[in-house]
Structure formats: C-alpha cells, structure tokens
Amino acid sequence: MKDIAKLHYFTILCLTFFPKLAISLTLGSLTATQSLTNEQTLVSPGQVFELGFFDPGNSKWYLGIWYKKIPGKTVVWVANKDSPLSNSSSGTFKIGDRGNIVVVDEVGTILWSSKQTQEAVDPVVQLLDSGNLVVRETSEKDPEKHLWQSFDYPTDTLLPDMKMGSNFDSGFEWNLTSWKSSEDPSTGDYSFKLDVHGFPEIFLLNNQEPKYRSGPWNGMRFSGVPEMAPLNGLKFSFVMDEHEVTYSFSITNASLISRLIMNSTGHLERYTWIESSQEWNSYWYAPKDQCDNYKECGPYGICDTNASPVCRCMKGFSPKNLQAWNLRDGSGGCVRNTTLGCRSDRFLPLKNMKLPETTTAFVDKTMSIEDCKEMCLNNCSCTAYANYMINDGGIGCVTWTSELVDMRAYTEGSGQDLYVRLAASEIAYSGSADSGNGSDKTKEIIMVIGITVGIVLLSGLTVFFVWKRKGLQMIWKEKTERRKGPRERSQDLLLNEVVISSKKEYSGESNIDDLELPLFDFSTLAIATNDFSDENKLGQGGFGSVYKGRLVEDQEIAVKRLSKSSGQGVEEFKNEVRLIARLQHRNLVRLLGCCIEIDEKVLIYEYMENKSLDYVLFDKAKRSLLDWPRRFNIICGTARGLLYLHQDSRFRIIHRDLKASNILLDGEMNPKISDFGMARIFGKDQTEANTRRVVGTYGYMSPEYAMDGHFSVKSDVFSFGVLVLEIISGKKNRGFYYANNELNLLGHAWKHWRGGNGLELIDQSLGDLYSPSEVMRCIQVGLLCVQERAEDRPTMSSVVLMLSSETATLPQPKQPGFCLGRNPVETTSSSSKQESCTVNNVTVTMLDAR
Numbered sequence: 001m002k003d004i005a006k007l008h009y010f011t012i013l014c015l016t017f018f019p020k021l022a023i024s025l026t027l028g029s030l031t032a033t034q035s036l037t038n039e040q041t042l043v044s045p046g047q048v049f050e051l052g053f054f055d056p057g058n059s060k061w062y063l064g065i066w067y068k069k070i071p072g073k074t075v076v077w078v079a080n081k082d083s084p085l086s087n088s089s090s091g092t093f094k095i096g097d098r099g100n101i102v103v104v105d106e107v108g109t110i111l112w113s114s115k116q117t118q119e120a121v122d123p124v125v126q127l128l129d130s131g132n133l134v135v136r137e138t139s140e141k142d143p144e145k146h147l148w149q150s151f152d153y154p155t156d157t158l159l160p161d162m163k164m165g166s167n168f169d170s171g172f173e174w175n176l177t178s179w180k181s182s183e184d185p186s187t188g189d190y191s192f193k194l195d196v197h198g199f200p201e202i203f204l205l206n207n208q209e210p211k212y213r214s215g216p217w218n219g220m221r222f223s224g225v226p227e228m229a230p231l232n233g234l235k236f237s238f239v240m241d242e243h244e245v246t247y248s249f250s251i252t253n254a255s256l257i258s259r260l261i262m263n264s265t266g267h268l269e270r271y272t273w274i275e276s277s278q279e280w281n282s283y284w285y286a287p288k289d290q291c292d293n294y295k296e297c298g299p300y301g302i303c304d305t306n307a308s309p310v311c312r313c314m315k316g317f318s319p320k321n322l323q324a325w326n327l328r329d330g331s332g333g334c335v336r337n338t339t340l341g342c343r344s345d346r347f348l349p350l351k352n353m354k355l356p357e358t359t360t361a362f363v364d365k366t367m368s369i370e371d372c373k374e375m376c377l378n379n380c381s382c383t384a385y386a387n388y389m390i391n392d393g394g395i396g397c398v399t400w401t402s403e404l405v406d407m408r409a410y411t412e413g414s415g416q417d418l419y420v421r422l423a424a425s426e427i428a429y430s431g432s433a434d435s436g437n438g439s440d441k442t443k444e445i446i447m448v449i450g451i452t453v454g455i456v457l458l459s460g461l462t463v464f465f466v467w468k469r470k471g472l473q474m475i476w477k478e479k480t481e482r483r484k485g486p487r488e489r490s491q492d493l494l495l496n497e498v499v500i501s502s503k504k505e506y507s508g509e510s511n512i513d514d515l516e517l518p519l520f521d522f523s524t525l526a527i528a529t530n531d532f533s534d535e536n537k538l539g540q541g542g543f544g545s546v547y548k549g550r551l552v553e554d555q556e557i558a559v560k561r562l563s564k565s566s567g568q569g570v571e572e573f574k575n576e577v578r579l580i581a582r583l584q585h586r587n588l589v590r591l592l593g594c595c596i597e598i599d600e601k602v603l604i605y606e607y608m609e610n611k612s613l614d615y616v617l618f619d620k621a622k623r624s625l626l627d628w629p630r631r632f633n634i635i636c637g638t639a640r641g642l643l644y645l646h647q648d649s650r651f652r653i654i655h656r657d658l659k660a661s662n663i664l665l666d667g668e669m670n671p672k673i674s675d676f677g678m679a680r681i682f683g684k685d686q687t688e689a690n691t692r693r694v695v696g697t698y699g700y701m702s703p704e705y706a707m708d709g710h711f712s713v714k715s716d717v718f719s720f721g722v723l724v725l726e727i728i729s730g731k732k733n734r735g736f737y738y739a740n741n742e743l744n745l746l747g748h749a750w751k752h753w754r755g756g757n758g759l760e761l762i763d764q765s766l767g768d769l770y771s772p773s774e775v776m777r778c779i780q781v782g783l784l785c786v787q788e789r790a791e792d793r794p795t796m797s798s799v800v801l802m803l804s805s806e807t808a809t810l811p812q813p814k815q816p817g818f819c820l821g822r823n824p825v826e827t828t829s830s831s832s833k834q835e836s837c838t839v840n841n842v843t844v845t846m847l848d849a850r
C-alpha cells in the first residue's frame, strides 16, 4: 500500500514537472483526454520505439516513430509527411472526435488524420514494441484487434512482421515510398510495390516507371535476388493465396535489429544494427549492377555481368538493332531468326536464370514440368515455361505468352531453369532440346540408327506383348492417360472459359463467408447522391441507373442502383459481389462496396472523372481530347483488363457486353472496364427475363452469340475487335453507314484493308498526328478479332502480345462476321426479333438482342 502511494505521488510529481516523462510512464498509450505536444513522446512498453515530433533538418516538424535506444533518430514512420508543421512549438497529436488520431497545428487546424472508417468508443492509442501505432477500444480484450494501425500505411520502411503487397479481403495495398530527400519526408519519386498480377513480383518504380524487378518468389527467395540467403535470425516469407499476396520478414533472434528501406536515391536497402560499433550496416541493396536495370537487354536479351558487353541474345535470336547493339545499347533486344511453327516447335533450356517478367504469366501450382511443357507446346502463343517453385526438385508450372523481358544469367547454382520456345530448326536434333553440338550429318546418322534400333526393339516387344496382351493393354492405357493429362487440362480450362459458372465452379476454392466487403446503409447512399436526384444521375444502363455521390469523407463515388427486377436472393447476390470485388486490376473499375436493403440492391464503384468512352469518342466536340497515344493506351489497357478477366486463375469471367459505354475513363484517360461482373450478378433466369438488356449489345455481338446464344471468350474477343475499330475511326459500328448505305464499320474497315489503304479508316480529327505503323497494327488486330469463325480469332493473350510487339509478323485476317448488312429495326420489346442480315452473300438469320 505504501509503495502504491509512493508511486502515485511520484507520478503526480512527474506530470507536473516533466510532462514528457509523464507520457512515457503511461507505457506507450494515449487516451481521449490526453494529447502529445512537441516536447513530449510516447514510448513503447519495452522501450523499443518512440513516437513524437521531429525536425529532419528542413526546419519543418513531423510526427514520427523512431528507435528509442538507437542514437541519431532513425525514423521508421511519418504521419504528416506531406503536411508538416512550420513551427516547433505548435503541434499537437491527439484523439479526434470520431476516435481517429489527428495532428493539429496551433490554431487547431487538422494537418493529418488517420483514415479510420469505424467510429471508436473509448479509444486508446498505443505504440507497440513492433513499431506499430494502433488505435483500439479500451474494452477490447483481443490484443490483435484494432480500428487502425500505422502498419497499414507504410512510409519508406518495412519493419519486421510488417507486410507489403495486397490483401484482397480488406482491400489494403501496402507499398514503400521514398522520402523526397534525407531531410524531407514528403512523398518522393521512388516506390517499391508488389504487383499481384500474373505471377506476383516486386517492382522498384521511379514515379510510375519500373527501374528494377525482384523476380517472382520461387519458394526460397525472389528469382532475381539469388544472394537472398536467410541471415541467422532473419526469416523471409511470401504468402500467395486467394486472400493476399504479401512479402514480409521476421526476426528469430531477439538481439537482431533489421529494417528494409526504399531510400530517396532510388535504392532498396536492408540495414542491420551493429551494437559493438553503434552503426547501421548496409547488409543488402538493389539495384546493384547494370543487369539489375529493368529491361537492360530488351526482349529476348540476356544480361550477364561477367560478360563484356553485358547483353547477349539467346540462341535462335539476333539483335534487333545491330548498330545500337554494337554501341552497347542492348535495350532494343533481340528478334527471332526463324518464325515459330507451333506444334513442331521445341524448347531451349536455359540454366541459372532470373525468370523473365511474370506480370502476365500463367501459374498452375500443381502441374508437373512435363505437363507444363505439353501445355505450352499446345498453345501456339506460349513463349516459355518453367517450374513455379524450385524447392523439392521443382514444383508446378509457370508459362509465358508474352515477349520474354528482363532476364539475367547468374553463376552456376544461383538462378533457375527456364525453357524457351524456338522453331525446331533452331535446335539441332540430338534427342535433347538443349544440345547444340555436333554436325547435322552426325546427328542424322545417330537419328537413323536410333530409329532402326527402335523399330527392331518394338517388333520384338510386339511379339512379347501379343503374348502378354492384357499387360500391354494396361501399359497402353496408363500411357495414354498420362499423355492426355495436359490436353484434358486445357479442355477443362476451355470449359471453364466457356461456361460462366454456377456456384459449383468456385465454391470449393475459398470460404466466401470469410471475405469482407464494405456494406453501405441505403440512407448513407441516399444522402451521398442527393436522394438519387436527376442532377446527380450519370447515366442509365441495362441494369439500372448510375448516380454520382459524395461521402462525408469527401470521397467521390459512382452508385449503381440496380433495377428491382433482379430475381436473385440476397445471399447469392452478396456472394457474387464479394467475388467480383476481389478482382483487382488497373484496367477494371474498382468495386468499393454494396448495399442490400429490403428490395434495394446497390453497387458502389470508384468514380471515373471522364465517364465512359462513348461519351468522349462519339462526341464531335470532345473527341479531340483523345489523341492517338491516348487511343492506343485505351486499346492496350482494355486488352490487358480483358485478358485478366479471361485468364485470372481463381475464376474466369466472360464479360458478354464489352462496348464503348462500358469502358470508363479516369482523369488521365486511362481505360477501366466496367460491368464486368454483371453477367455473374444476374443469374440465368434474369438473362432470359430481360434478354434485350443483359445478353449483349447489337453491333458488338459475335455471329455465333447473336445467332445461337453461344458465348465464349472468343465472343468477348469479337466485341473487343469492334471496339478497336471504333476507337480508330471514331465511329460507331452500329449505325455506321457509308455513302452507299451498304457497309457497316466492319465491312468498311475490311474493304479498305483489302484494298491496301487501311489508313483511310482513321478518324479525320486526328489529322496527321499518329503513328501509321501503330494504327495499321491496331486495324489488323481489330480485324483478326472480328473474324467470322470463333476459332480463327486470337485469344486475348495473343492480342496483348500483338499490340505490344512492333516486330511480330501478324497473321492475315479473314472476312469479318456481320460485315455487310443493314441495321436491323430496333425493337423495344424484350421478345426476340428475327431479322435478315447478309454476310458475304450468305444470308443468315440473326436474333436481334438489343
């Protein structure tokens, strides 16, 4: 009792005379009635970290966290990095009205506040020994539960157990961003960002431009960081599942202090603290040499620091620009010596490699390397394959359908194996794809001997097996099964693509109930949209009306109020929306949440400043905003978005209604596909009940879809082709009639293409300001996509490849589907209407869907 009284007396003394010390005594917590001023700090319970105001040397003040016991204030997190205090005696850190934390200046203006969605009851702020600053409710017993944490808002430093990457459930994206300079913590030019697409890997970016790539995680380390051996006491971890893709590290030896930092000079650096010399030791950094520079040797070029010059073309390729290559500029890369032949191609094994960029690569985590090879061979656009992980002798399969870029060769035992597709003639026959030795004559002789021996052996074996017929049948069966593996697999893939699935398709893949998606109150949305007023209305679509809204936090949103006739159940609707919300790609419009109340179903999207493409492209006054580089960017971005929908390994989506009004444009005119989950959200019944609105849009529908209701990824490809030709010409396919009133846009484009004057198609408003070769390539890709037969149309992965490659020889397109004919009479009824349409002198019957 006596001791407690003493402690109490001591505390009061401290509070009176040493306010800074007094706060420290609260063991790192701050309640709603307390605040922290410039002279005070908050210390974590184990005295590991300290939070307070600091001046980094630019005479401005910031609230930050640093190591308590390490001299020289190594700052690991900054709150108000872009809104500093100008006066050392003016700042206060406290809990705000909604239970969020704020930094205010001397007149009470809020300079920074935590983005906290949920209001807190009796909140408390704690600085943990991990360096994490958290806001919790005092009554909350679970130490893991908090309303806000600084670890969700990293600045330039990754501390142990902090994650970088994306969490698909919470929507958090954790990146490191450099300070402007060592004395200015404001947002700098460099960032270190995990790209979750394809086979995830981390990029170091200068503004938005990649400078360095880690390579994907291969089970032991990043493919491009062979020196990433576990340090005694340090453990790296990479999680890649349906909930998250994240990288983090942890400390297993308590005496070790380590941090990873994206510094202001563009280097990623790992430091460890050396107690004896009292200094930070730079343990690792990147980029460290010429070969770490992103795409140093261009497509199909391999960088090797031990060679001079560092760039070389892989076997079967030659420098694209020999002059530049000889002047030691390898960035143009290499081109194939021999065009690929598809099924006859072979694979060149490359050892000790950093895998090429994997943002568009396809991963199958379980497939064997033999099946992987077979799958790649069966897909003519597949350029290479490799193991997905290198542990346990190699696991799974990764394939590329794009140009192979940013590769480097390491010394023996450091990198991994990569198999690159080459025309058969580039790999001399020797029984194994990598052998390049010996004259062709010798190989021919070996081949003949081999075949002869094979025949003799086979005849002998046949006699034997006739005798043992049963056994033979079994072996034969087993062999075919094994050989069928990848083909069956690709058939499965195809089936997945063709069928917009019922629940069964993905119900086994994840526990949907665990996912969180913000649910909005209908009343909040009514306030945000001014009671769904006409002034706020952005447009009307087949599924309902779209309104512009503004939330109290000033965030602009687009609110789609679905028409009440959706026959779906609430749980079914929620599940669909949750799945759609997990699809994230820079070319898909982001779904922010939904609202389900009584008979209201509402979707909340990010607001896109420039509305939809049709709104700009088909408007005489506005179309000049779309110069050629922007149009090309819209074509390529839309292609990437569609490829993601078609190929995302978790579940595939066929859009079914791709058109200009479903391509939304952000402030910089970047395209984002919208309505991509509508086909899922509205079930089959709804499709039938409302055919005109849901099935598709006349002018964009492929012949097989319009006529037989047959949809597949290739019907989306058709719609994409129409869109490309519309973007180039600035004219709608539907309602386009040339002077003779005979051709639609596809027919018009085809006529000019065949006549050798494809450029006639281009929108006159572009004048001469375009790249003829780029435009011609786009027209050719557009025409390939609208070919009449679905099997002739390319997949979206080939489309992306064709659009990005300046050198690839593109196939010649055949006659488009629906290229001639008059506009069917528009119908307002939902009943189907038959109309005659002529396709290349063959009369077909078409179902008018819209």
Ligand SMILES: Nc1ncnc2c1ncn2[C@@H]1O[C@H](COP(=O)(O)OP(=O)(O)OP(=O)(O)O)[C@@H](O)[C@H]1O
Pocket: 538, 539, 540, 541, 542, 543, 544, 545, 546, 558, 560, 589, 605, 606, 607, 608, 609, 611, 612, 615, 657, 661, 662, 664, 674, 675, 693
């Ligand atoms: N996120 C958004 N930001 C800004 N404007 C939007 C947004 N979403 C939709 N709009 C605008 O609202 C209009 C209607 O959109 P909606 O997706 O409902 O219909 P649509 O695409 O025109 O037709 P349909 O539903 O038949 O495909 C769009 O054309 C666009 O101009």
